[in-house]
Amino acid sequence: MNIGDRIVAWSKDEEIKKEGASGGLVTSLLTAALKGELVDEVIALQKVSEFEGVPIRTSNVDEVIKCSGSLHAAPINLTKFAVRFFEAHPDGTLALPAKPCDARGIIEQAKRKKINLEKTYLIGLNCGGTMPPITTMKMLEKMYEINPDDVIEEEIERGKLIFKTEKEEKAISIDELEEAGYGRRENCRYCETNIPVMTDVACGNWGAGKNETFVEIFTEKGLKLMNNAIELGLIETAPATEKGIKIREKTNSVMEKVAKKWHKKIFVPIEDRLERFHYYMDVMEDCIDCEACKYVCPVCACDESKCIDFYDPMDSHKISIYHLVRLLHISDSCIGCGQCTDVCPAEIPLTILHRRMADRIQAKYDYIPGMDMKIPPSFEVE
Template sequence: MLMSYVLAKSKDSAILEAGECGGAVTSIFKYLLDEGIVDGVLAVRPGVDIYDGVPTLITDSEDLISTASSYHCAPTLMTDLIQTYFADKKIAVSVKPCDIRSMDEMMKRHKINPDNVYTVGLNCGGTVSPITGRQMIDLFYDINPDDVVSEEIDKGQFIVELADGTEKGVKIHDLEEEGYGRRNNCQRCSVKIPRKANIACGNWGAEDGWTFIEINDEKGQELIDAARNAGYIETKNPSEKSIEARSKVEGIMIKMSEKVQDATYVDTVAMEDWNRCIGCYACRDICPVCWCFENCELNKPYFKDELNIPPSPIAFQGIRLSHMSFSCCNCGQCEDVCPMDIPVSLIFDKMQKKYCERTGYVAGVTDDIKPPLYSPEKTEL
């Protein structure tokens, strides 16, 4: 895998003012739209408020300014949206690590054509539930949540900014000790930089007013060169100090995740957890990698049980685990939508880790080992 580093920032004054850490991501998207290289940009912009991150298809580059910020209350639906609605379009998309991991799994299944997609990765320290976000700011910051204009995770703190430019931060650890802060799956996620994306962008290690970009493949390199040559961004090489600072931040975030994994992973699942399952199929339907609904095993006649409707929890979840646990990218959506508060994501992520221990395969990350769908290992296992 090609990997190099560059610092970049927008040459558009409006984007510089509105964007995060130099606005390079927004300007790269603007270049792709203006030059007609893509049909649209799939990004996130606020809906009702900044806690309501809404995936939006932008086709007019003048509208990109509305996406020029950071949203930690962001959805993880990008793979579903591209596969379902834009499979035949040329799309540029902003992706968090779990987004690109699920997208990579769908590319392996030939459900997304990588030639049609430009993936602009966003380094991620975690996302926050919209409802939890508003509650924790009200409780821990002594601030009206409606007065917050932006937020970020930096140096172990969740930091909010008000309209007058003042900032207030609270340690993530303190928030999460009280049941707030990042979503549970984000707390245990150890993939913080989306290296399967063409480029991975963020403020870790960046100088003020610049975006630190890791270029991960030839397509990413060509994109950066073309956007710079067309006058949309300016670039410079990062210092060794910047590279080391970025690596240090990533390392700290991964160590935090590993501590959470050690504390939360369980060897067995209590039957009372499974027995709460009502077979609503919400976890199946929201999963970005579970795609074959029409031919789903759970819809087959021999699975129907007239005497046991919905199907028994063990049968339902057992089929899901056998089909999908090795492909879990820890996006956490299954747990988000479960009406019975079953720790579905935790269980699937634990199973994926066990599969990795046996085969070395990490869903949406590993290149040199085929996924179980194509691997002779599946018979042995």
């Protein structure tokens, strides 16, 4: 096995293979990393329901096994959990599954010395997007006529979102759901990074057969992860087929085109400067200054300190300096992950506001955050 190889792989443990999203490879890589002492701890997402997952940090193999499976309606970003690991264990080693936005957040924090990337094994998960949990439950009742409590399994296959209960299985195309205002979170619709090429290995079901994962190995660490699991007898591998490789490439390029279309639809330019100014003022007006957006932001590295400690609710312009600073502050590093919008109690479309600014700045500097270890423009010394 070499860097650059594309293979299919699956868990040798029948239970993990069955419970895993596509053959349980990721769970087996994580458990092997603990058993083979490649890492001290693992982060994984513990399932509460089909619509809720809680990130855990553990060195217990059984706990990792319980986290197998993909939660498409658990749009959490794992970056801050990795930051907390390195705060507690500066010399520790960590492995975690990482959607492209998890990986991009982690790389941005590594540039800010909050994460040691050399000691982090990033097991990339291809990602076509996550769904907002509450809206997804409403969608189930309205579009699928299924009680969310009855769902026992959910999966995405050939552009369709499938929900299973004890009695039935219903599939509706994601396009149809999104036309009706459901489906993926807004920022996932225009996200063009579906295969996390910045990780150590990228795992996904595109181009793989049933109960197997398509894996692409990108780094020495990725190779080490795979070889460790093979040596421990936990996974089986086979070369990817030409057909599988083509399917994966084609699906990825279709997804990129769909994302570009969404981007055009959502980001209608506001050419006039004054109009742009009023647009920001108006949408920020409802801010209650709770700072939740900052706490969840995977690329903010200000820790507990406030970006700026000034806010007067009586301001004639109801946009706090806090937001002005944040807009500038993350304009070079915003990855458009949508966490800020998700948590905003005032329902301000923060990700759109940040992306409107970040798109211009990042294009100007020809800089895409979180795709590699290139230093952001704000870090460059004149």
